[in-house]
Amino acid sequence: MKITFYGHSSFGIYVGGKFILVDPYISANPKASPININELKPNYILLTHAHQDHILDVDYIAENNPDALIVSNYEIATYFSNKGFKSHPMNHGGTWKFDFGTVKMVNAVHSSSFTDGSYGGNPAGFVIEGEHKNIYIAGDTALTMDMKLIPMRTKLDLAILPIGSNFTMDVEDAILASDFIECDKILGCHYDTFGFIEINHEEAIRKFFNKGKDLMLLEIGQSIEL
Secondary structure (H helix, E strand, O other), X not given: OEEEXXXXXXXXXXXXXXXXXXXXXXXXXXXXXXXXHHHOOOOEEEXXXXXXXXXXXXHHHHHHOOOOEEEEEHHHHHHHHOOOOOEEEEOOOOEEEEOOEEEEEEEXXXXXXXXXXXXXXXXXXXXXXXXXXXXXXXXXXXXXXXXHHHHHHOOOOEEEEEOOOOOOOOHHHHHHHHHHOOOOEEEEEOOOOOHHHOOOHHHHHHHHHHOOOEEEOOOOOOEEEO
16 A cells, blocks of 8 residues: 655555545645646545545546546535536445445544535545555544544554644644554644644654654655555
């Protein structure tokens, strides 16, 4: 499994011979200017919720990759299906086996609306179980006791957690979240994109390290392999 950071909360995940794009917000993010979205050829597009900073580039990428399958909550999947894109609707607690592995939609505590204010369903996270590795994509969320349910079913190799505070968990809550999910290898997201969510990188990494945990803050375009 290979994971590439495209800035903010956007990631590319290569698993099972497929390319999964998560929450594409690239073209309007100046920090992500080195990323050429025309080069992204996803088989799947996973969307955690409807906020613009998570779905901005979906239309453009899906138009250029008409076979890409959009996976999200029922409302978001229906929204894009009505635009003519392929979609797979899910809801909290639901699991589906795709050709790259199994996806389970789990709870997130946040809000979810489209840019016009219309209802975007409930926000969510995803647990992806690949053939060899399992990851948790929390999406935008507060710390929640529901996270404790995840390791009851899935042994995680990596978790992608928001750490920017103000709109989501901060670093301290993300450390608690890593305890809840029983995963000490964390990939940070949802930080530095806007003034509200700027963080001190060295301090964040040190706080995780002092708890015996590994926080990775990738450069945009940088990848890791599990």
